[in-house]
Amino acid sequence: MGEVDWALLVHLFGVVILFSGMSIAGVAHAAARRRGRPSEIALLLGLTRTGVLFVGIGALFVLAGGFWLVAASNGSYSLGDGWVGASLGLLAFSFVLGWIGGQAPKRARHLAGRLARAGDEPSPELHRVLDSPPALLGNYAAAGAIVAALVLMVWKPGL
Numbered sequence: 001m002g003e004v005d006w007a008l009l010v011h012l013f014g015v016v017i018l019f020s021g022m023s024i025a026g027v028a029h030a031a032a033r034r035r036g037r038p039s040e041i042a043l044l045l046g047l048t049r050t051g052v053l054f055v056g057i058g059a060l061f062v063l064a065g066g067f068w069l070v071a072a073s074n075g076s077y078s079l080g081d082g083w084v085g086a087s088l089g090l091l092a093f094s095f096v097l098g099w100i101g102g103q104a105p106k107r108a109r110h111l112a113g114r115l116a117r118a119g120d121e122p123s124p125e126l127h128r129v130l131d132s133p134p135a136l137l138g139n140y141a142a143a144g145a146i147v148a149a150l151v152l153m154v155w156k157p158g159l
Contacts, residue, residue, distance in 0.1 A: 010061055011064075018061075021050075022143055026143070038122070045108060097142035111125070
């Protein structure tokens with residue numbers, strides 16, 4: 001295997017870890033929204049943190065592998081290529097959106113923990129926080145931006 005092959009392997013490994021993390025976080029959050037007991041919600045929202053960790057680790061591998069690919073490509077790829085810049089921008093944008101979208105679930109996790117310790121009774125307030133439309137929109141938009149970056153990486157318009 002040559003250097004480009006190793007760089008591509010690191011890059012693709014990052015993509016797999018990143019998408020796995022998105023899946024873990026998304027499924028756990030969706031499951032939490034369907035539960036009534038705060039203890040169950042707190043547990044599921046705790047799992048979303050694992051997904052977010054995977055997203056972060058995956059992103060580091062995506063970036064390291066991507067920059068390595070650019071360096072090892074002997075000019076075939078450049079940071080000046082529009083699709084590379086757009087993909088990097090979409091990745092950064094997705095993290096901003098994900099951070100914004102993650103604030104309500106974080107508050108919900110803390111609230112669910114308090115409610116679980118205080119009797120574990122269902123709470124409309126907890127579900128209002130958990131079902132926050134801006135948070136849901138932010139998280140879905142973040143996922144959409146990551147998918148759009150993936151499409152650009154595969155399509156490579158202009159090449």
